[in-house]
Amino acid sequence: MGFFSSHRGSALCCQSDKHNVSPLDFWNGSIQQEVRTAMANGQEHDLCKGCYQSERRGDASFRQIYNSSLGHLTKKEMPQWIDLDWSNFCNLKCVMCDASRSSTWAKETGEYSDTNFIRQTPQQHIDEVYQLSSTNLRYLNLQGGEPSMMKEYDDYLQHLIDIGASKNCEVTVVTNLSNINKQFYKRLEQFKLIKLSVSIDSYGLANNFIRYPSKFDFLKRNMLWIKDTPLQVAVSIAFQVTSMFNLDSFLVWLYDMQHLFRLAGKTLDIQLQLVKSPSALNIQHAPIKLKQRCIEHIKQYHRGNKRLKSAAVLEIRLLHILKELQKPHVTSQPFVDYVNSIANTRGLDLHNYLDDWDLIQD
Numbered sequence: 254m255g256f257f258s259s260h261r262g263s264a265l266c267c268q269s270d271k272h273n274v275s276p277l278d279f280w281n282g283s284i285q286q287e288v289r290t291a292m293a294n295g296q297e298h299d300l301c302k303g304c305y306q307s308e309r310r311g312d313a314s315f316r317q318i319y320n321s322s323l324g325h326l327t328k329k330e331m332p333q334w335i336d337l338d339w340s341n342f343c344n345l346k347c348v349m350c351d352a353s354r355s356s357t358w359a360k361e362t363g364e365y366s367d368t369n370f371i372r373q374t375p376q377q378h379i380d381e382v383y384q385l386s387s388t389n390l391r392y393l394n395l396q397g398g399e400p401s402m403m404k405e406y407d408d409y410l411q412h413l414i415d416i417g418a419s420k421n422c423e424v425t426v427v428t429n430l431s432n433i434n435k436q437f438y439k440r441l442e443q444f445k446l447i448k449l450s451v452s453i454d455s456y457g458l459a460n461n462f463i464r465y466p467s468k469f470d471f472l473k474r475n476m477l478w479i480k481d482t483p484l485q486v487a488v489s490i491a492f493q494v495t496s497m498f499n500l501d502s503f504l505v506w507l508y509d510m511q512h513l514f515r516l517a518g519k520t521l522d523i524q525l526q527l528v529k530s531p532s533a534l535n536i537q538h539a540p541i542k543l544k545q546r547c548i549e550h551i552k553q554y555h556r557g558n559k560r561l562k563s564a565a566v567l568e569i570r571l572l573h574i575l576k577e578l579q580k581p582h583v584t585s586q587p588f589v590d591y592v593n594s595i596a597n598t599r600g601l602d603l604h605n606y607l608d609d610w611d612l613i614q615d
């Protein structure tokens with residue numbers, strides 16, 4: 254079927270353990286065969302434990318998600334899906350991210366200074382992915398870093414176009430949409446279907462703090478640009494404590510954006526995941542007054558008439574968030590320390606980003 258190739262190694266998928274082997278060795282090696290045989294016999298394989306744990310918690314696992322969209326594929330000589338994570342090159346340093354995924358974060362922490370703060374897949378591995386790419390390819394996922402800013406992806410997309418693989422291939426791109434690289438999007442438009450997963454975690458200034466140094470006004474402008482392209486778009490929310498400060502405005506903004514997409518003849522899907530790491534950003538660490546405010550915002554949303562469309566997962570997750578926020582309170586100190594330390598390092602005043610910052614603390 255396929256494989257995951259990243260600057261952290263090769264793997265079954267982005268969630269599974271990474272192996273320090275090249276894509277060709279991984280594709281031709283024994284790991285995939287072993288896991289497939291175990292699954293066919295109804296046995297859990299240790300490399301897939303993350304998925305089985307999610308399923309036991311009642312969450313949808315990547316295994317289930319991939320099975321529903323890719324389960325019909327069989328192993329062929331050449332892979333039918335490829336998931337790429339070739340570099341940490343990114344222009345942002347989001348609060349829930351780290352140096353291994355963002356070169357801008359790395360610059361702040363001083364990691365990977367010998368390679369100009371960039372972690373990159375070796376050229377030999379990239380060459381091997383080219384060798385493994387054929388007209389058999391049906392699904393391609395690009396993540397980073399920020400994929401639209403990576404020349405390696407631009408070149409690879411052009412290669413797939415040149416060998417005639419783009420016409421039958423769906424591409425998913427995870428992007429922060431802080432910039433529009435028109436050449437990248439022009440290439441994407443030559444693929445069968447493009448699904449853009451746009452990361453936005455809050456509204457306005459809170460989002461500017463979370464996805465520093467992006468600007469929400471540019472993001473709005475870029476969303477309006479993307480609505481008039483043939484790309485399918487979903488907003489993907491990584492929900493954590495800093496997303497809770499103005500959830501009411503965020504949900505209204507999403508509703509209005511969906512309306513604009515509908516006028517352009519398109520749908521705008523909304524997805525939401527709860528951030529577990531770093532644990533300081535887990536919603537259980539929100540200050541109590543912020544929890545109360547967020548509970549009220551969710552209830553208002555449920556009472557109101559601006560309910561989001563194509564957002565079944567978001568609706569389920571909002572109910573889950575309500576339940577989580579009503580659990581016995583634990584200290585908010587880890588959260589307060591974490592955001593203060595980020596603000597101090599970046600010379601930011603939290604009062605300018607997070608509504609009622611003083612009033613809200615325990």
Ligand code: SF4
Nearest residue numbers: 343345347350355398
């Ligand atoms: S845009 Fe993505 S890769 Fe870049 S810092 Fe934010 S979360 Fe990390």
